[in-house]
Every structure is written in C-alpha cells, then in structure tokens.
Amino acid sequence: xxxxxxxxxxxxxxxxxxxxxxxxxxxxxxxxxxxxxxxxxxxxxxxxxxxxxxxxxxxxxxxxxxxxxxxxxxxxxxxxxxxxxxxxxxxxxxxxxxxxxxxxxxxxxxxxxxxxxxxxxxxxxxxxxxxxxxxxxxxxxxxxxxxxxxxxxxxxxxxxxxxxxxxxxxxxxxxxxxxxxxxxxxxxxxxxxxxxxxxxxxxxxxxxxxxxxxxxxxxxxxxxxxxxxxxxxxxxxxxxxxxxxxxxxxxxxxxxxxxxxxxxx
Amino acid sequence: xxxxxxxxxxxxxxxxxxxxxxxxxxxxxxxxxxxxxxxxxxxxxxxxxxxxxxxxxxxxxxxxxxxxxxxxxxxxxxxxxxxxxxxxxxxxxxxxxxxxxxxxxxxxxxxxxxxxxxxxxxxxxxxxxxxxxxxxxxxxxxxxxxxxxxxxxxxxxxxxxxxxxxxxxxxxxxxxxxxxxxxxxxxxxxxxxxxxxxxxxxxxxxxxxxxxxxxxxxxxxxxxxxxxxxxxxxxxxxxxxxxxxxxxxxx
Numbered sequence: 001x002x003x004x005x006x007x008x009x010x011x012x013x014x015x016x017x018x019x020x021x022x023x024x025x026x027x028x029x030x031x032x033x034x035x036x037x038x039x040x041x042x043x044x045x046x047x048x049x050x051x052x053x054x055x056x057x058x059x060x061x062x063x064x065x066x067x068x069x070x071x072x073x074x075x076x077x078x079x080x081x082x083x084x085x086x087x088x089x090x091x092x093x094x095x096x097x098x099x100x101x102x103x104x105x106x107x108x109x110x111x112x113x114x115x116x117x118x119x120x121x122x123x124x125x126x127x128x129x130x131x132x133x134x135x136x137x138x139x140x141x142x143x144x145x146x147x148x149x150x151x152x153x154x155x156x157x158x159x160x161x162x163x164x165x166x167x168x169x170x171x172x173x174x175x176x177x178x179x180x181x182x183x184x185x186x187x188x189x190x191x192x193x194x195x196x197x198x199x200x201x202x203x204x205x206x207x208x209x210x211x212x213x214x215x216x217x218x219x220x221x222x223x224x225x226x227x228x229x230x231x232x233x234x235x236x237x238x239x240x241x242x243x244x245x246x247x248x249x250x251x252x253x254x255x256x257x258x259x260x261x262x263x264x265x
Numbered sequence: 266x267x268x269x270x271x272x273x274x275x276x277x278x279x280x281x282x283x284x285x286x287x288x289x290x291x292x293x294x295x296x297x298x299x300x301x302x303x304x305x306x307x308x309x310x311x312x313x314x315x316x317x318x319x320x321x322x323x324x325x326x327x328x329x330x331x332x333x334x335x336x337x338x339x340x341x342x343x344x345x346x347x348x349x350x351x352x353x354x355x356x357x358x359x360x361x362x363x364x365x366x367x368x369x370x371x372x373x374x375x376x377x378x379x380x381x382x383x384x385x386x387x388x389x390x391x392x393x394x395x396x397x398x399x400x401x402x403x404x405x406x407x408x409x410x411x412x413x414x415x416x417x418x419x420x421x422x423x424x425x426x427x428x429x430x431x432x433x434x435x436x437x438x439x440x441x442x443x444x445x446x447x448x449x450x451x452x453x454x455x456x457x458x459x460x461x462x463x464x465x466x467x468x469x470x471x472x473x474x475x476x477x478x479x480x481x482x483x484x485x486x487x488x489x490x491x492x493x494x495x496x497x498x499x500x501x502x503x504x505x506x507x508x509x510x511x512x513x514x515x516x
Contacts, residue, residue, distance in 0.1 A: 087484050091466045101416035104467035105333055105356070114421040116461030175310025178277075178362045182309030 018103035025096035036076075043070030145200050148214045154204045161197050168193060197239060202230045205241055269341060270349040271299055273311065277362050283351065284308070290341050296352065297325050297336040300364070312363035320473055323408030327364050328353040333410045335473045355413040368409050374428050377456055381439055384446035395443050401481060402438035404474040407431065411468035411478055417461045428457030430468035430478045437482035440489065450493040453486055462487075 039046075039055060046053035055072040056062075062071055083089055094100050101108055144157035173186045208222035209215050228243040249257070267290040272283040286303045297315055304311045316322035318337050325336045330344060330351055344350055358366035411430035417423045428436075436449050436457070453459040464487075468478040476482070492499050 087464055087480075090464055091479075094463050094465045100463065101420060101465060101467065104470055105328065105331060105414050105419070108416060108420040110420070114417070114423070114461070116417060116458075116463045118458075118460035173310070175308075176362070179312030179314075179365050180310040181304060185309070 018106045021103050022096040025092050029092065029096065040072040040076055041070050043072070046072070145196070145203060147212050148216055149203050150215065150217045151204065154200055157200050158197070158204070161193060161200065165193050165197075198232050201239055201241055202232065205230060205243075267346065269299060269346070271303060272349045272351045273300070273303065273363070274353045274360075275308075275311070275363055276360065278360050281360070281363075283353075285349065290346075292342075294341045295337055296327075296329050296334075296339040296341060296344075296350065299341060299350075300336060300352065312361070312365045314365055321406055323406035323473075326355055326408045326410050326413065328355060328413075333414045333471045335408055335410070338473055355409065357413040357415070357419040358409070370424055371407070371409055371412060371429070371431065374432050374457070375435070377428070377452065378432060378436055378439070379447055379449065379452070381442065381445050382447045383444050387444050387446075389444070391443060395441075398441050398481075399438050401476055402434045402441075404476055405431065405434050406474060408473060410471045410473065414467045414471045415462075416465070416467065417458075417463075423458065423461055426458040427461045428453075428459075430462075430483065432457060433459065433462075433486055434476060434478055434482045437486055440486065448493070450490050454490050454494060459483070459486060459490055 036055070039053070046056040052059070053072075055076060057075070060071045060074050061067045067074060084093075095102060099108065100112075100114070144153040144160070168189055171186050171189060173180070173183050175182065177183050203213060203215075206213060206225060207215065207218045208225045209219050210221055210225060227246050229246055231242050231244050233240050233242070269288050269290045271286045271288055273286060275281050275284040286307050288299045288302045291298075297313075297318060300311065300313055301315075304313070313327075313336075314324040315337065316324045318325075320335055320338045323335070326333065327336050328334070328351075329336065329339050331353075333355065336352070341350075352364065354360050354364045354366045355368075358368050358370065361367050409431060411434075412418055415429055417427050418429055433453075436453060439445050439447070440449055462483055464479050464483060466479045468483075469476075469480070472478055
C-alpha cells in the first residue's frame with residue numbers, strides 16, 4: 001500500500017518554509033564538519049603557546065615514526081563514533097543531510113529505496129438544503145421554546161414549525177449516502193418536527209411554571225398541574241392534547257419517599 | 266466579524282479537489298468548528314469524523330495547512346489569517362470520502378501484538394515509578410497522527426513491514442510493565458520492523474497527548490532489540506549461561 005490519501009492534490013506538500021528548520025543545521029553543523037575535516041587532515045598548526053587543539057589531544061606520534069598521517073585521525077574516531085551513534089543527533093543528520101524526511105509531513109522522492117536502520121552499520125539503530133431547514137428548526141423554536149416561554153412566542157414558534165413542515169415536503173439530499181450527515185438529518189427531520197410541535201403545544205397548554213418550563217406570563221406553580229400529565233395523540237394530520245391524571249405512586253415507593261423526607265428533615 | 270477561507274478536500278478514493286468555503290471566525294474557534302459551520306450552512310454532505318470536541322477521542326485527525334493535527338485542538342487564531350486554510354485528509358491512509366480515511370490497517374497491526382500476560386506467580390504490586398512509566402503510553406488516544414506523519418509509512422509505504430509509532434507505544438507499555446512476562450523483541454524486529462525507524466522524531470512532534478514517543482518508547486525498544494540480537498557481549502553471556510545451566514542440570 002503506497003501513500004494514497006490526499007496525494008496529488010495541490011497544496012499537499014506539507015508546511016511551507018519547512019527548509020527553514022534544516023538550514024541552520026546544514027550551515028552550522030555542515031560548516032563545522034567541513035572545517036573540522038580540513039583541520040583534522042591538515043596535521044599542522046595544532047599548538048599555540050600553551051594551548052593544544054582538542055583534535056590533537058593527547059599528542060600521539062607527532063613526528064610520524066609509526067603513523068604517516070595526521071595524528072588527529074587517531075583521536076577523532078572516538079568522539080566521531082559517539083556522535084554518529086547518538087540517538088539525539090541522528091534526527092538532525094537524517095533530516096538535514098539525507099532529507100529522509102527533510103521535515104515532518106513533507107513529501108520525499110518516491111523513487112528512492114528506504115531501509116531505515118536495518119542494514120549495517122545502522123542495524124536497528126544501535127547501530128441542500130436540508131441544513132437550512134435544520135438550522136431553522138434548531139434556532140427559531142429554540143429561541144421561542146427555550147426555558148423561558150411566553151404564550152406569544154409559543155404561538156409564533158408553532159407557526160414556524162408548521163411552515164417548516166410544509167417545506168419539509170420538498171426535502172432533498174445532496175451528495176452520496178456515505179458519511180453524509182445531511183442524509184441522516186433528512187431521515188430524522190420528520191420526527192424532529194413532530195417532537196418540536198408536541199413540546200410547543202404542551203408548553204402552551206401548561207399555564208404555570210414548573211422545573212425547566214418557565215412561563216414568564218404565568219410565573220406561579222399551579223398545584224393542579226402537578227397531578228396531571230399531558231398526553232398527545234394523533235388525530236388525522238393534527239395533534240390532540242388531553243390531560244390525564246398522574247398515576248398513583250405504588251405503596252412501597254411512597255413509603256421510601258416518606259422515609260427520605262423524614263431523614264432529610 | 267472576521268472571515269476565514271477554508272480550502273477543504275472534497276472527493277473519494279477515485280480523486281477529488283480542494284473546495285473553497287468562507288466561514289465567519291468567532292473568538293476561541295477551532296478548525297473543527299469551522300468545518301461544522303461549513304457542514305451546517307454550505308455543504309451538508311461534507312464527510313468528517315469527530316466525536317468529543319475535546320482532544321480525547323482521537324477522531325478528528327486531518328492535515329491543517331500541511332501539518333497533521335487534531336482539528337478540535339487547532340485554534341483558528343493560531344493560523345495565518347491572511348491566507349486560506351487548507352484542510353486535507355490524512356495522507357498515509359486511503360481516503361473514503363472528503364476528510365474520512367480508512368484507518369483499518371492500524372487495527373490489523375494491533376492484532377499482531379500479544380496482549381499483557383502476567384508472569385507466573387506474580388505478586389500484584391507495582392512501584393509508583395513503574396506505573397508512571399507505563400502511564401505515559403496509556404495516554405494514547407489512537408488518533409493515528411503519528412502513523413500518518415511517519416515517513417516510513419507516509420512516504421515509503423512500508424505498511425507491510427512496519428508497525429508504526431502508535432504500536433511501538435503499545436508494545437513499550439507492555440514490555441515495560443514489570444508484571445508482564447512476555448518478550449516481544451522478536452515481534453519488534455521481524456514483524457513490526459522497528460529497524461525501519463530512523464528516529465527523526467516527527468511522531469513525537471505531532472502527538473496531541475505529548476507522549477515522548479521516540480525518546481521513551483522507540484529508543485528503549487531499539488535497545489532491547491539490540492540487547493537480544495546484536496550485542497556480542499550479551500550473546501556471549503547467553504552462550505555461557507546456557508552451558509552453565511546445562512552442566513548444572515546434568516550434575
């Protein structure tokens with residue numbers, strides 16, 4: 001499986017100016033590397049007064065009795081191998097000098113073979129329109145059938161819902177069914193409108209304030225409403241509201257509740 | 266109100282293009298909010314995965330201005346206001362539609378990893394430092410941004426040979442658990458291709474949970490693989506150890 005995803009679309013080549021991250025490494029570390037290589041092979045000018053270049057410290061066979069090359073080469077192998085195998089530095093080497101990867105989420109040359117750190121010397125690193133309708137439902141009645149309600153608002157919400165019900169007859173979905181929230185919404189819309197209407201009609205009938213239902217025009221709790229539920233049923237194309245008495249609480253629950261009240265008092 | 270221009274990938278596996286949308290920018294808005302705005306007002310069929318809107322479910326991964334990110338944790342005001350914001354699906358996985366990609370390859374890799382297996386006669390007690398070490402790996406929300414950014418998968422397409430940072434994190438959690446009795450170094454070396462990682466640390470850079478994937482999971486695992494397969498000193502000790510235990514058994 002090659003990289004598929006968004007390949008080939010314009011603007012996919014990763015963050016712009018990614019090269020800014022590697023320029024300091026190439027200039028600084030690269031420059032030091034070039035300079036250090038030159039000084040190491042030079043084999044001269046490594047002492048000045050009491051000072052000795054670290055590349056030549058300690059002095060080994062400076063007069064070339066046994067080693068014909070620069071003595072620095074005998075010393076530098078140690079720190080160099082430490083540096084090359086250091087996990088921390090390898091990120092800088094791979095990014096800045098091998099461009100593999102040049103920076104995160106930046107495209108690389110696809111034709112290049114990649115072995116990571118599996119071969120010597122790296123060996124595993126020790127080496128439609130539905131939505132306008134939806135928004136209308138969501139926003140308009142939400143404003144009008146919120147927690148604080150008035151008769152006037154509820155009436156206009158009801159009118160709005162009726163208009164939306166008419167509009168929903170012409171519901172259409174764009175795009176395919178795959179991952180299409182609009183399609184789900186189209187399926188849900190009828191029920192949502194029905195529930196919205198039921199909530200609004202019940203809120204209109206309940207001329208009191210109770211819990212999350214606050215009628216600004218009827219601010220007081222009405223004891224009679226505490227004893228009845230609103231039951232809504234369909235009659236033809238319209239809704240019918242009836243008030244039914246709240247079912248009697250079973251005896252065992254009643255006693256439990258009485259206990260709790262007693263304990264809380 | 267300020268307005269942002271979003272360029273969102275619209276299309277399927279067969280191909281697609283960047284579509285442009287204009288979205289009003291509100292204070293504190295994140296890219297996921299902007300995508301939802303587009304979905305609500307302009308493109309109801311825009312496909313995107315999201316769930317918690319709080320950076321904990323790992324569903325809304327995408328590439329914002331070329332960087333793999335959780336769209337719910339990318340603030341609009343952190344992006345350049347004068348340029349269009351590009352939102353693309355994750356590149357390392359096949360697109361299903363728009364911003365939704367097929368990440369099922371990850372679940373297949375996950376099945377290769379043998380789960381926690383307690384040592385025989387384990388005493389169920391752990392020291393706090395051991396818990397802390399493993400706890401870091403447990404923070405993973407499986408957004409797969411690390412898998413997406415890893416160039417071994419993204420650029421070199423080594424899905425068949427390589428497990429990816431997410432699963433090195435999972436193996437690390439198991440390997441470093443003092444109560445676990447299994448060794449998974451064979452699996453790491455041969456099936457999960459740990460050696461293919463060249464520790465360039467992009468996985469750590471994109472991790473929304475701040476897991477130090479390279480330093481705390483991958484490098485210690487590489488060292489375990491080295492210990493078991495490449496270290497001559499360990500090899501010698503193992504040989505000697507075998508001989509000693511053999512001669513002890515014979516006598």
